[in-house]
Amino acid sequence: MGKTRVAADVVFHEQIASDVYSLYLRVGDMAKEAVPGQFVAVYCNDKSRLLPRPISICEALPLKGQIRLVYRIVGDGTEEFSKLHAGSVVEVMGPLGNGYELLDKKAILIAGGIGIPPMLELAKRLSCEKEIVLGYRDEIFLRDEFSTFGRVTIASEDGKHGIKGNVIDAIKSAGVTGEAIYACGPTPMLKAVKAYGLSQGMITQISLEEKMACGIGACLACVCNSRDVDGHTHVKNKRICKEGPVFYAEEVEI
Numbered sequence: 001m002g003k004t005r006v007a008a009d010v011v012f013h014e015q016i017a018s019d020v021y022s023l024y025l026r027v028g029d030m031a032k033e034a035v036p037g038q039f040v041a042v043y044c045n046d047k048s049r050l051l052p053r054p055i056s057i058c059e060a061l062p063l064k065g066q067i068r069l070v071y072r073i074v075g076d077g078t079e080e081f082s083k084l085h086a087g088s089v090v091e092v093m094g095p096l097g098n099g100y101e102l103l104d105k106k107a108i109l110i111a112g113g114i115g116i117p118p119m120l121e122l123a124k125r126l127s128c129e130k131e132i133v134l135g136y137r138d139e140i141f142l143r144d145e146f147s148t149f150g151r152v153t154i155a156s157e158d159g160k161h162g163i164k165g166n167v168i169d170a171i172k173s174a175g176v177t178g179e180a181i182y183a184c185g186p187t188p189m190l191k192a193v194k195a196y197g198l199s200q201g202m203i204t205q206i207s208l209e210e211k212m213a214c215g216i217g218a219c220l221a222c223v224c225n226s227r228d229v230d231g232h233t234h235v236k237n238k239r240i241c242k243e244g245p246v247f248y249a250e251e252v253e254i
Contacts, residue, residue: 003093003094003095003096004029004030004093004094005091005092005093006027006028006030006091006092006093007089007090007091008025008026008027008089008090008091008092009025009026009087009088009089010023010024010025010026010084010085010086010087010088010089010090011024011025011026011066011086012024012086013084013085013086013088015082016070016141016142017139017140017141018139019072019073020070020071020072020073020114020139020141021070021071021072021073021081021082022058022068022069022070023068023069023070023071023081023084024061024066024067024068025066025067025068025069025090025092026064026065026066027040027065027066027067027092027094028065029065030067030092030094030095031060031061031062031064031065031066031067032060032062032065033095034057034060034067034094034095034121035060035095035099035100035125036057036099036100036102036118036119036121036122036124036125037056037097037098037099037100037118037122037184037207037245037246038056038057038094038095038096038097038098038099039054039055039056039057039094039095039096039097039118039245040054040055040057040067040069040092040093040094040095040096041053041054041055041092041093041094041096042054042055042069042077042081042090042091042092043090043091043092043093044077044080044081045080045090046080049076049077049080052093053077053078053081054096054241055069055071056069056115056117056118056184056207057069057094057095057118057121058070058117058118058120058121059120059121059124060121067094069117070114070116070117070141070142071114071117072113072114096241097240097241097245097246098243098245098246099246100122100182100205100207100246101205101246102122102125102126102127103128103180103203104127104128105128105178105179105180105203106128106129106130106131106177106178106179106180107126107128107129107130107131107178107179107180107181107182108130108131108132108133108171108176108177108178108180108181108182108202109122109123109126109130109131109132109133109150109182109183110133110135110167110171110181110182110183110184110185110189110193111132111133111134111135111167111183111184111185112134112135112136112166112167112184112185112186112189113135113136113137113185113186115183115184115185115186115189115207115209116134116136116141116142116184116185117142118184118207119132119146119182119184120142120145120146122182123146123149123150124149126149129150130149130150130151131150131151131153131176131177131178132146132149132150132151132152132153133152133153133155133167133170133171133174133176134146134152134153134154134155134167135154135155135156135166135167135170135185135189136154136155136156136157136161137156137157137158138156138157138158138160138161140154140156140161153170153171153174153176154170155167155169155170166189166192167185167189167192167193168192168193168196171196178202179202179203180202180203180204180205181193181196181197181202181203181204181205181249182205183197183204183205183206183207184206184207185209186209187208187209187254190206190207190208190254191254193206193249194206194249194254197249198249198250203248204248204249204250205246205247205248205249206246206247206249206252206254207245207246207247208240208245208246208247208252208254209240209245238251238252
């Protein structure tokens with residue numbers, strides 16, 4: 001599966017929560033190649049910002065040649081993206097990274113914050129029974145779209161939506177069970193998910209977050225500690241942008 005760099009047309013762009021935007025891009029064959037868990041590198045039109053911004057693929061729409069990105073404004077680059085409109089053009093490289101392995105086992109999809117969007121394509125692709133656990137700080141987004149694919153359990157820090165607490169609290173409170181875990185979210189959440197999944201004997205895949213520079217594994221800016229020696233660096237490291245972002249939980253130290 002090769003990566004390509006294209007000038008992508010903006011098809012549709014809207015704000016769906018505070019500082020959270022949904023962006024549809026026309027990318028041609030890239031949409032056919034993308035698998036759940038992969039990401040793209042989006043380049044700023046302001047050339048003073050040299051490095052691309054990595055954004056997970058929320059949905060792939062191969063029949064339309066489009067991908068959907070749902071992102072949060074976290075800096076100047078994503079602030080620039082928020083000004084894009086239908087008809088704008090932006091350069092995109094992808095698909096990048098390693099996606100989830102789809103298993104034929106009852107699945108628990110666990111996501112938190114801006115780790116929620118990439119799980120939507122996974123929910124679409126998995127053909128097994130699914131439990132979907134989503135963790136929010138306060139505002140809710142994408143919940144209704146997930147409900148098409150399985151039972152959705154919500155956790156929120158303030159308790160205004162769903163169960164008060166974190167995603168593990170929600171799993172235990174709602175009696176969520178499964179055979180395999182797929183997770184994406186902030187590192188503290190992934191640490192808890194890894195510990196829970198392994199303690200329950202469940203196959204656990206996690207998607208790690210890290211700041212990236214090149215996005216293709218050349219610069220070693222996004223390495224994490226790994227169980228085994230990496231063939232590229234010859235030390236116990238994995239490149240999140242290349243060998244990841246998705247790993248089996250026992251492969252990496254977080």
